[in-house]
Amino acid sequence: DPAPTAIYTLSLHDALPIFDIDRENGLAWLCVARCQRLGGDSGEASISLNRSRRLMDDPLVAAEESLIALDEGRIDDAARLIDEADVSERVSLVVPYVKGLVSARRGHHEEALERFDDVLLADPHHVRARLNRITLYLLMDDVQRALDDCDWLLETYPNLLLARLRRAEALIQHGIFDEAEGDIKNVLDRKSTRLNSSHTSIS
DSSP: OOOOHHHHHHHHHHHHHHHHHOTTOHHHHHHHHHHHHHTTOHHHHHHHHHHHHHHOOOHHHHHHHHHHHHHTTOHHHHHHHHHHHHHHOOSOSHHHHHHHHHHHHTTOHHHHHHHHHHHHHHOTTOHHHHHHHHHHHHHTTOHHHHHHHHHHHHHHOTTOHHHHHHHHHHHHHTTOHHHHHHHHHHHHHHHHHHHTOSOOOOO
């Protein structure tokens, strides 16, 4: 799940001054597109990506287009776009991560798990890949591995509410209802506290 919209607004605000200096900056348009997608405006994100594509030849543009296609439920388009990115992009973890998302949306759980495993082998701190791996473990009834990933995330990022919520889901699936209830109450209390605070934390 995305972080608070305020974070995207800040990122977009930070990126826009670049255009006051150089509106021919393809990387800046890519950054703006990412902020727009995460903020839920896929139409504007597509326009920004078209501008980015005209200004630079970078496979990450296709990767971002693939994520938009996934958001819109166009799984085949997403697969085609991420395959296009994979032809020339062999360094970034974006491609295997998005390929994992595509496989998961198609119901190919084992294949998706392999993709997320590859990402986490290269970068254990790739939070989204680990969260998605937890979801796959739960779908595959591998509750203990899901709990192991949840515990790793909570030890590393104690304020990551999504990890605590996933842990509650895993505990419920495991029949451990008292601990699950404690995690859910913790998430609700944290959300209530954040609503009454101007501080923005990782989520």
